Amino acid sequence: NRKHRLAYDVERVVQEHLTYVREEISDGWDLIHQEGEMKVYRREVEENGIVVDPLKIFHSIKGVTGHEICHYFWDYRYRMEWETTLDSTKIIEVLEPDTVIFFQMHKRVWPAAQRDSCFWSHIRCISNSEEDQPTWLVVNYTTPHHLAPIKSPHVRLVANVALICETIINEPPLNIQDIKRENIECKLTYVAFVNPGGWVPSAALRSVAKREYPRFLKRFTSYVLEQTRDKPILF
Ligand SMILES: CCCCCc1ccc(-c2ccc(S(=O)(=O)CCO)cc2)cc1[C@H]1C[C@H]1c1ccccn1
Numbered sequence: 001n002r003k004h005r006l007a008y009d010v011e012r013v014v015q016e017h018l019t020y021v022r023e024e025i026s027d028g029w030d031l032i033h034q035e036g037e038m039k040v041y042r043r044e045v046e047e048n049g050i051v052v053d054p055l056k057i058f059h060s061i062k063g064v065t066g067h068e069i070c071h072y073f074w075d076y077r078y079r080m081e082w083e084t085t086l087d088s089t090k091i092i093e094v095l096e097p098d099t100v101i102f103f104q105m106h107k108r109v110w111p112a113a114q115r116d117s118c119f120w121s122h123i124r125c126i127s128n129s130e131e132d133q134p135t136w137l138v139v140n141y142t143t144p145h146h147l148a149p150i151k152s153p154h155v156r157l158v159a160n161v162a163l164i165c166e167t168i169i170n171e172p173p174l175n176i177q178d179i180k181r182e183n184i185e186c187k188l189t190y191v192a193f194v195n196p197g198g199w200v201p202s203a204a205l206r207s208v209a210k211r212e213y214p215r216f217l218k219r220f221t222s223y224v225l226e227q228t229r230d231k232p233i234l235f
Pocket residue numbers: 083085104106109112115117140157159161192194196200205208209212213216
């Protein structure tokens with residue numbers, strides 16, 4: 001039986017991401033940016049002349065768990081502290097404790113029209129059978145909502161974004177409570193399928209994306225490191 005009206009959609013999109021994330025980076029993906037452990041890949045795709053390039057970023061961050069990364073990504077309370085490309089974000093509906101609907105106003109990228117977005121956002125822990133750490137993920141997926149009317153001149157983004165995290169414990173000490181932050185590492189895969197919702201000059205959008213995705217992920221992961229530095233580890 002259904003938990004809420006979007007439960008089937010959430011399940012379908014989560015399973016799609018879990019299947020897709022394991023796919024190796026095949027040909028057709030260009031490595032467009034590399035910085036430390038972060039590798040940013042992009043495929044060049046246009047739909048009706050609109051750039052909808054899929055983005056896939058692999059990154060590993062020492063000193064945090066996948067649970068911590070997903071918690072700070074999903075929870076709206078922290079969003080304006082790390083998201084520099086938003087004018088506002090607000091929850092417009094809570095479907096269940098781990099599934100909410102957000103409405104966001106994105107900062108205008110001149111000369112394009114200002115974008116807004118409305119998506120359901122779901123956080124989940126997937127504990128696999130082996131003893132190693134569970135996988136944590138967050139999916140943000142565009143959905144219409146009566147409290148997020150599309151109002152000109154704003155253009156509604158269409159986004160399907162996933163952040164999938166594994167936690168590695170390096171040189172695990174004998175008992176788990178002795179694990180220190182220097183023993184843990186989060187390996188994350190971030191995928192973003194963003195359709196800007198209306199025509200934007202291809203070259204301009206590609207250069208904004210190439211600059212902004214690495215910047216946003218670097219800023220977000222630094223934010224989580226500083227927020228968790230002296231807190232107990234959240235596995
Ligand atoms: C002329 C502008 C066209 C649209 C630009 C745009 C808008 C939103 C988004 C986007 C939407 C969601 C997410 S998230 O990960 O779910 C976090 C929650 O906010 C992240 C990024 C992307 C882009 C694409 C440029 C690219 C870009 C990348 C990172 C920041 C700003 N711009």
